[in-house]
Amino acid sequence: xxxxxxxxxxxxxxxxxxxxxxxxxxxxxxxxxxxxxxxxxxxxxxxxxxxxxxxxxxxxxxxxxxxxxxxxxxxxxxxxxxxxxxxxxxxxxxxxxxxxxxxxxxxxxxxxxxx
Amino acid sequence: xxxxxxxxxxxxxxxxxxxxxxxxxxxxxxxxxxxxxxxxxxxxxxxxxxxxxxxxxxxxxxxxxxxxxxxxxxxxxxxxxxxxxxxxxxxxxxxxxxxxxxxxxxxxxxxxxxx
Numbered sequence: 001x002x003x004x005x006x007x008x009x010x011x012x013x014x015x016x017x018x019x020x021x022x023x024x025x026x027x028x029x030x031x032x033x034x035x036x037x038x039x040x041x042x043x044x045x046x047x048x049x050x051x052x053x054x055x056x057x058x059x060x061x062x063x064x065x066x067x068x069x070x071x072x073x074x075x076x077x078x079x080x081x082x083x084x085x086x087x088x089x090x091x092x093x094x095x096x097x098x099x100x101x102x103x104x105x106x107x108x109x110x111x112x113x114x115x
Numbered sequence: 116x117x118x119x120x121x122x123x124x125x126x127x128x129x130x131x132x133x134x135x136x137x138x139x140x141x142x143x144x145x146x147x148x149x150x151x152x153x154x155x156x157x158x159x160x161x162x163x164x165x166x167x168x169x170x171x172x173x174x175x176x177x178x179x180x181x182x183x184x185x186x187x188x189x190x191x192x193x194x195x196x197x198x199x200x201x202x203x204x205x206x207x208x209x210x211x212x213x214x215x216x217x218x219x220x221x222x223x224x225x226x227x228x229x230x
Contacts (some may be wrong), residue, residue: 040222043206050216098215098216106160
């Protein structure tokens with residue numbers, strides 16, 4: 001099992017460019033998440049998908065859109081990148097939305113720089 | 116909204132000794148879960164230990180244990196017999212029992228282990 005995979009690992013964008021970060025999990029999990037991690041800070045939730053076909057905003061959704069393409073894949077799109085979106089982006093998945101045993105499994109992260 | 120605070124940006128410990136990382140949180144809820152995650156230089160987020168707020172007994176996982184003080188809203192992590200591989204960023208996280216699987220992270224503590 002690969003677990004949670006993310007592509008690309010690194011990306012440099014110019015201000016105003018768009019891009020999509022891809023995430024896939026092979027654990028048959030129902031719930032998926034996108035976080036960002038800024039220097040000196042913990043992870044903050046951008047968007048989540050509690051189950052296939054649903055998506056909801058997290059703590060910091062402005063400037064982002066998401067798509068739950070199917071049960072395995074959850075993408076994050078930056079329509080017009082801004083320097084404030086320079087960060088490390090993590091995708092995660094969990095078996096379900098509620099309950100204690102729903103540990104979140106994280107991908108390796110994507111380091112995005114917007115110049 | 117809940118907040119999680121880690122007041123120690125950096126900690127250092129000698130190999131084989133014990134270190135305690137601090138975490139406090141602010142919530143008005145009575146039912147919730149607390150977690151410690153480890154993030155080594157590889158950036159992979161790894162769950163170290165979890166605690167249910169309704170359980171008085173402190174959780175332990177091998178060399179890792181917590182001191183959960185519900186009234187004080189404190190959740191510290193003790194690492195015994197520290198090893199070089201324990202060097203990493205450590206994040207404390209909070210999850211409400213009624214808010215699905217949304218995690219709120221603290222700012223992290225960088226742990227250095229000296230040989």
